[in-house]
Amino acid sequence: MISPILLTVTGILLAASAGIPLLVAGNPAKGQKIAATLHVLAATAGVSGALAALARKEVETWSIDWGIPFGPAEIGVDPLSALFLLPIFTISACCAVYAVGYWPAEQNPESAPKLTLFLAVLTASLVTIVIARHAVLFLAAWEVMTVSCYFAMTVGGRRKEVRDAGTLYLVVGHLGVLALFAFFSLLKGATSSWLLPGAGALPATSPAATAIFIAALAGFGIKSGIVPLHIWLPSAHANAPSHVSAIMSGVLIKMGIYGMVRAVSLFTDIPFWWGVVLLAAGIVSGLVGVVFAIGQHDIKRLLAYHSIENIGIILMGLGVSLMGSSRGMPALALLGTAGALLHTLNHATFKSLLFFGAGSVIHACGTREIDRMGGLLRRMPLTAAFFLTGAVAICGLPPLNGFVSEWLIYLGLFRGIIDADTFNDPYFALAAPALALIGGLALACFVKVFGIAFLGTPRSDRSAESHEAGPAMLAPMGVLAAVCAGIGLFPQAVAPLLETVVRSLDPGLAATGTTLAGHASLGMVSVVSLVLLLLVGATTLLYRHRLARSPVGVAQTWGCGYLAPTARMQYTASSFAATLVGLFSGLLRPHTKTPLIQGHFPKQVSFRSHVPEALLEGFYLPLFGLLNNRLSLVRRLQHGRLHLYILYIVVTLIALLAWSHFRIRS
């Protein structure tokens, strides 16, 4: 059987080499196509490698002796790595293909080569992260990922907001890396080795373990955008080129999840409160994310906030699993982890799909404002269909994949509700309705996006003469939509994969004989989904048959008696969300400018409503500003007066002498 690592490394090399053609090629268009081809080849190699790794029993690892003083590096593809390799390779290949249509090299001769290069580097580093088993290799790959992503998102646009978003992303990202320094140093202290230990190698009872957990939470939490560490995420996703946003939201922030899963998998007998922390963080991130999303009218910012929401859902799954394993309920551990991991895959697919769709729409309308789109379904039917698929999937609605993963997490929660001594830990019981609320809000939000952007009549001239995206942009969307539908209709197909991964993470699980099939009848879900499709088909046939036999007229939309409705009379995204935004205004702090209409012939006035980055603009920036002002007192010490500088020397001297004097005394 061919070695998974060999395939994966081949994938890395192919992906990394994808940056070169465009730099050297005389014909940019061809160079870009070659790059895309390389990415696709890398994906084929990598995905087959991942599947091979999932298929085989024992984990293969390579040891590389390199010339740095931290011992030989080690790479390996265990089931967890393999599971994350799937989205990394798939999404990056899709991005590369999408870029051909979205960021054509011949139209962007200056930026396209850099963008392609950094995407290639980004892909390679992402893959390296999940197969790295050595602290230094991991950190190196991690930093390369952060930095190359920074360049990928900034080389495209030179506008100020792009640069600011990039700076914010970079600074916050670097803080995350520093937290990881602490994480790995502490881990070294615990294992006295720079290699990542196997699953369940460390007892989680020591204070050191707690420190490691906190460091991991900070470092990986920043990357995955847990509230309140998410401040970098919305602007970064919104201002990056759409395919970069896709890979960021689909894969990059998942590295935080990967790290989290990897980190907790190292421990045995995990304290209950770890799970509670993750669950709470999940609920908060989910709610805050979706609530902020509803307030947005920039389509990409909105999608970015939904990434925060979905990260929250994933964390809820992890929390359930930790709580389960610490309470000795293997079923919860299984369902929680499986749900979280599956949701990671699912979110990778449908969120990238949505960002691609948003990209095509922006490409067509030249704006990110939903309120300036409208009526696109007529002009870009395929994009609309794919976007609709993504929207239904991200709302967690059957029969698509989003439902399956959320369903698993729900099962975990409910299992906890009826099994656990619930009054002492009522967290499950509170989490289930919270997840339901998140789902409901997400639904409201995506009906808004799809309805306002694609339905109704065009709200601006640009959207009126918008055009369908090219094949290079449609193909990736088609693939991803197919994946969404596939996982949604036949979830039992992915169950074995998940089970392998979960077992590899929790060796104790196999002993208890808990199986996914035993606790989640995914088969029935797929039956119901198929029945649903059947019913839709049947009703449609019936309806078509009926329409064919009765007169069909076309008229204007019923305007309640008003005969000349215009596009500007349609309901806007802001008005659609108004009630909900009002409900949560305590959190959102929306800036609304309501004009005062007076007189019998009021002048033309305009109404404005905008939801700011409340946490960033309302909390962090003021706080730092305050600190900075306090610090300016210290800055006075460097006043430029020489004789006082000399005084510093004297004081230091005398202070040291006195100190040493007393040290010797005592």
Added chain:
Amino acid sequence: MIALLIALPLLGALAAWLTPDNRRRPLVLPVVGGVHLLLTLALLAETPPPALGGWIILDPLGKLVLLEVSILFFCCAIYSVGYLAYRRERSNRVLCMGLPLCLGAMSLACVSQHLGLLWVAIESTTLAMAPLIYFNRNARSIEATWKYMLICSIGIAMALLGLYFLAYATVVARQEPTLLLAPLLAQARGLSPAWLNGAFIFLLVGFGTKIGLAPLHTWKPDAYGEAPGLVGALLAGGLVNCGFLGICRIYQICLAAGTTTFFRDALTLLGFLSMGFAAVFVLRQADFKRLLAYSSVEHVGFMAIGFGLGRGAIPGTVFHLLTNGLTKGVLFLTAANIHRSYNSKRAERVRGVMDRLPWSGWLFMLALFAVTGSPPFATFLSEFMILSGLFADGREIAGVTVILLFAVIFTGMALTILPILTGRGGSDLDDSGYRDRLLTVAPPLALLLVTLLLGIWIPAPLREILDATAAMLGVGS
């Protein structure tokens, strides 16, 4: 051969002095630098025996610093040719003399085993640098030079007094009075503790002024800010390391005398002070050369902490001496390019470097990542070694504090530098017509590549040197 190592630069200085032609004179520097580098490599290849009755020995620590200094100087020398080609209007005789003199003094410092000789060498570097800081000959540079001169001279004096105390400690202990390292180490335990302690303190303050530990760093931003870029590079990458050489020698004696605790604590204290100061002043720092100065203060403090907390942190600290010096070279040289092109080093007058000077821009960007300890640069390895060493020794609080300070400093540097690099250039900005040229871009590029290389592969000989140095400084003790 070692004699040649020191004589060569002096000859170079002489040659520079004799060369009448302002245009051809700078060519002396690369020659000196190149030969010096070759000599250094030869010396590293096979170590020469002690000379001058043990006054001159090339021990691992000396090798390390010598290598760093030599590489840095070679790059700066090549750079200077390209740089001075832009400064034709100004006589470069002093510069072309001062640089080799400084190199000679630094080489001497690396090989001298006699503390007195070491002191002489280090202080000659101070003197040799003074006129170079004054290269620009304007009010600001004279002010900077004056402050540098007076404060460092007081540092010199303090160090001298410290040496006297050390010598007197031998006298009081009725031992053969000497300042040779070997005998001192041998008889350290017998020395009078009071005088020894005084010696440590005065030497620490003296050399601390030299390397710019807060609050003795006050001259640093001024000097680094006003000196030409390559002088700044040598100050931050060369002289600082010579100062640390002095600190390490005292450290050795402490270890031998078995009275390390106070010295270590003092180092740690000053180290944290320095990092704290740097963190405060890096935020909202509009002058990017002063920014680099504070970054240097930060790293000096970081290394002081490394030495001070000792044990597990020592190997990383030793390695950081090397990596930090090289990175500083990249930063100052590229910063000089930017300064030259925009005729300003204020953030508000400099934007869009990536467009105007793509090479310098990218180098500066990468150097920013390197100096803040981002993988895969060697600085990451050294910083991570120190940090993990701290954690391994159970100094979690120190480690976390350092990490927080790093965070603040990166934020400050990024907030000042990224707009400079990626911002949009405008017609309101001054343009001296300077553009990237091979001679002004290749040296920093080379330095960056070395840093990168060391980040992913450390040659076996170098590792031996590092380990030996760490052993000298009592790793694990």
Added chain:
Amino acid sequence: MNTFADQLLVLVFLLNFMVLGSSRIGIAIRVVAVQGMVLGLIPSLIHQVSPHLLLISVGMVGVKGFLIPALLNRAVRTVGIKREETPFLGYVPIMLVGAVATALAFLFADKLPLAPQHKDLLFVPAAIATLMTGFLLLVSRKKAISQVTGYLILENGIFIFGLLLTEAMPVMVEAGALLDLLVGIFVMGIIINQISQEFSSIDTSRLTSLKE
């Protein structure tokens, strides 16, 4: 070591007070010159003459007694400033602080474990006191020239301590002394003249454009 040296050291103390109290830069320069000469004489007085000591004495007397004062006076002339403006604390308080410092120096010196042959000699207290005087001048005076004088007095203090080592390691002492002198002349002198060309008055409190 004889007590004659002690008498000279008493003179050094007095000179310290003079320079602390004097507002006229000219006087300060002259005092420093005299102090330098006195100290230059001491080595050859307390030991049997050796080439090393001779070198030191000649160097000290020549440079500190004549060369540096000459340089400084030239600078004063070019700039045409006569007096230092009042220091922070004013002259009398400064002198009082100097007195306190001297007293402390004596106390401190008694605490120190000295070699028997140096017991009850004035060298250590004189060294410390002069050192402190130098620092006091450096911290309190604003004009560059006065600060140079302060630095020179600081050096003198260190040199006095060095005298304890003259037979132990003469080379070290002379190296130290001579290099300090080099600093004194070569740099201070030159820079002072440069400053006096750049700025109307040599007032380092004006040199404060570089901050933060």
Added chain:
Amino acid sequence: MHTAVNTLIHLLLTLLLPPLLLGVINRTKAFFAGRTGAPLLQPYHDMLRLWRKGSVFSSTTTWLFRAGPLVTLAATLAAALLMPLGNQPAPLAFTGDMILFAYLFGLGRFFTVAAALDTGSSFEGMGGAREATFSCLAEPALFFSLVVLARVSSSLSLSGMLNDFPPAAWFGSGAALLLMAGALFIVLLAENCRIPFDDPNTHLELTMIHEVMVLDHSGPGLATVLYGASLKLFLLGALFVHITVPFRSGNVIIDWCAFVGAMVLLAVAIGTVESTMARLRLTRVPQLLVSASLLSAFAMLLVLRQSP
């Protein structure tokens, strides 16, 4: 055999009974208004007539507008397969089906609202916005109730929850169940846009929710919409009835009859509410829904107190 018959009955009831509930409700309201009122089977007539009519489509609409009612109906029918009726397990019953049940309604809602927005009319947009807002506020109440049911019956499928729902539970934790029933009733009214949330037969567009969303549907499309709505009422009603009337006789026939009777009673109850209460101001609706969630949350806490 036995199960096959039950499934058959189940399907027949789900397909045929819903419009009757509407008839009963209207009849009740007529009674309160002192009118004779339309015959009970009137809704059947209406729907059939609409189904035979031709249809008019707005020029702005697309395929999505036509698909909306169909998908909604299909989703509701699929949900019906999960709903146990008359103490008989549902045709499709498995662990976690209650979540699927709730989310199928979500799917229906998605397409109804999308179809409404497709017309590009501000009125229908308004209706869509209200529908989305209010139902996502009703969601937590529903799930708190599901939690309580799961806890009381310690089962994770609707059939288990509702069929094994022990009447004894009413003695054990009657207060809690009463609160929950109240919450569920509010959800029932809100989800089906009955008074006090929405007035099915008002004709002032600005105040409507469901009706205004479907303004532009006509003919067969409208028939589908109406039928789907009645089916939804039927399903949620069944859920409510199972909890409030946990009547168990060993006999299958009696159970079925009891179920139908209970449904009719429910319809009467709704009718009574509609004729005795006034519509709430829209701004008050969220408050009522949130308080429903609080009720059910409180019920949950009460139930959680006694460990199983």
